[in-house]
Amino acid sequence: MEEKMKDWEGKKVCVTGAAGFVASWLVKRLLLSGYRVIGTVRDPDDEKKVGHLLRLEGARERLQLVRADLMEEGSFDNAILGCHGVFHLASPVLGQPKSDPKAEILQPAIDGTLNVLRSCKKNPWLRRVVLTSSSSTVRIRDDLLPGVPLDESSWSSEELCENLKIWYPLSKTLAEKAAWKFCEDNGIDLVTLIPSFVVGPSLPPVLSSTASDVLGLLKGEREKFEFHGRMGYVHIDDVALSHILVYEKENARGRYLCTSTVLDIDELAAKLAPRYPALPIPKTFKKVERPHYDFDVSKIKGLGMRFRSIEEMFDDCVHFFTMQALLSPLSQPSS
Template sequence: MEPFKGRVCVTGASGFLASWLIKRLLLSGYYVIGTVRDTGNDTKLAHLWRLEGAKERLTLMRADLMEDGSFDDAVKGCAGVFHTASPVLSRPVSDPKAEILRPAIEGTLNVLRSCKKNPSLRRVVLTSSSSAVRARDDFDPNVPLEESCWSSVELCERFQIWYALSKTLAEKAAWEFCEESKIDLVTVLPSFVVGPSLSPDLCTTASDVLGLLQGKTERFEWHGRMGYVHVDDVALCHVLVYEHKDAHGRFLCSSVVLDNNELVSMLSARYPTLSIPKRFKALDRPYYELNVSKLTSIGFKFRSVEEMFDDCVASLMAQGHLSPV
């Protein structure tokens, strides 16, 4: 472990990515304040207390995205704040504006208002998404998407792509607030996150991968073409852009972009005993690539798609979600 590096806050601490981020911050020598909605939920939080360094340098505090000022105490005295908490709903919603958009946007602004009150603050790192870049209908398939691209709000509203809309509007609101408030903000835009889950409770994305490995196609059918990235790489990326003094702006974080059929071809060859679908029906989705040179130019190296799925499959088997191969 490295020497003590200071105090940082991670919102949504029990989440898939946040748990890995806390693991990496603790291993790097930080004192971490994690926010959760219920500090008394021992079952949901047990995996965090098992992390190396947690007993000495982890504190969990209650905070709620929709409660004004509830992050004040958590971010107080922190040099860095990592805002990862955001709604990801797997079920159909009756009121997407109330259930997805408002928590994402207002929750982000609520965290940032608390950050503004904190004189110790050095930098905020916000977890956005590649879906804040790629939901658009006007790009050239020969030119990879990069950080200057934004998803079309009009397109997202027209096709009811609520997750992409929530990430786009929340990130735009964050940039506007931080520019007005002179807060040093960096945003990380991961593609579809794959890898081992530290918590036995699977998040939406991990459940989707489990379903695919068990032969269920419905959650992947709408992907068509998708970027993939290892969860630990996303965590390491957050730490890198926090620590790198010349890191500014947005950072796309993705290892590879694959069509559904390229993905299942690789997976079925790698795990022949699993019930992976052989093919998906063709979707009329635009071809795109993601340009991640901004991140690799500051020294970042991504793990392969094979490694992220190997780690994911091993984790799902170890936790009993998937029968051993």
């Protein structure tokens, strides 16, 4: 038993925002890989929010849920102390600003990230931090060149985000930049993972806005996806596996784009409609003028990552929604 405990201590990691859509899958994959996981949540006693985590394989032996709040400085100290790795996925709840977007959206995103990193700085056992960013930190630009895919060196234009009043991309961009500066100043080994739009089954019982958008598309609610225009897509399990990959690989450095396929919404519908003929997937969408872009994911593939196809990720989604009785039993993909 003592040897097992030593092994667990050597693979002890913290996952912030553990009950979230992506974080839940990461916790699942970490437990299956033998890690001991400290998961931070807003309320560890809320069965509706955290029950799905406690039922994961290995949770009884190797998962501990603790309370932490991004807006409380020092709130993550106890959760992170003694961990060799920290996966920071928690994000403040962001809506449309009522009056001051900088105070209501941008500053909380930056402060929340820095609060977690200040706790990391206090932990002498820390090996690496993996921060979950977003492809919106890369693709919001007005200088895209035809035939030149975006890579990890690309950053979204802060000025363009502010002019367009798209606060989520700006908040993620500023938070990631703040994280890089803090970690460089304090000698923390940071890697950032940059997923595109995440598709896949939901472990939490309440669907995230992302999962709800996918369900809406499959049910024919055109407006749920109309605003997407051109978008990268990635399977949720591949995102979880990518987190672990960039944490474990000693030679992992810097930022890593994480996406399988980039498609216009009309291209996506053209693939999905004939595959699921029983579903009312829209075949046409209101034209959204978005720049054409692609992603170069050779960096993460160089670590050994292989992504599932768009068909696989939506097959898993359709199967999940069907099993949850959110779609008709006739909605399985055609052969």
